[in-house]
Amino acid sequence: MAEQSAGLPSQRQVIDLLAGEFARAGYDLEDVVVDAAARPPRVTVVADGDKGLDLDAIAELSRLASGILDDLDSQAYVLEVTSPGVDRPLTTDTHYRRAQGRLVELALADGSTLAGRLGELRGATVDVVVRDGPRRALSVREVPREDIVKAVVQVEFSSPSPRELELAGQTGKHSEP
Template identity: 30%
Template sequence: MDNVVDIVSTLAQPIVDAHHFELVDVEFVREGKSWYLRLFIDKPGGITIDECALVSDELSEKLDNIDPDPIPQAYFLEVSSPGAERPLKKEADYERAVGHYVHLSFYQKVNGEKAFEGTLLSVTEDELVLKINLKGRMKDLTIPRKNVAKARLAIKF
């Protein structure tokens, strides 16, 4: 289904750009018996419901006018904010997250763990440095980028 994501990303980008929003992510997933096409958009200060509806209407019209239909199965279109725990996908996302609390999950264990939360201290092409609380002591942990399966902002409790 990567092809659907690529097609929709290509169609959505000019719509999002025209409104000075950011296209954070596009996913096409099956949940139960239903398919969902989800777009996550944002802008400085946050995105509103009306702005999500605007992008949804414009994208829906574009998708309806493509022949042959790039998405043959029935699906639900959802356009929303990425939320407080926004995923980190692009390089710019990682750079903006420096100094913020993040959650990282890994392909292989790092220091015996499959995930860590902490403050992102720095980002390079090859590694991330995270300040974590390890048994009551603060420690800087260097993590190879190739080992990061998922990254997102996190809420510190």
């Protein structure tokens, strides 16, 4: 692989060098953004895992990435390892699986929106726990994935009820906002 002397590593270089190492550590490399226009230049590595990323995981991945990328002959840059954040749309089965039990807002193909707690992903459908009717009773709605135009996790400020988590398939687990 030809390195760019005095330049920044390319997105492809960073992905090629880090994806396997991140996977061995139990994390997925979701995205890499190389921003040469920033001062100082910045390489942002977005990672995720089944249990999310806490500060210890980010520190571990930062050390791992730094150790690998420091061997490149490139100009100085700031390396940032981060999680995708709640504003990232859910686009893959892995995203949906990791977000199970979280509050989501779905934009549907018919132009409507649906807010609820994400339940199980089963093949081509996803369960969403919603509050329906005048009494706002909890129910599970099956939504075909092909009907979902956009799905985004929402920020929560209060804990969901145990019944809501149970319907979302999170019995015995706790939801972290």
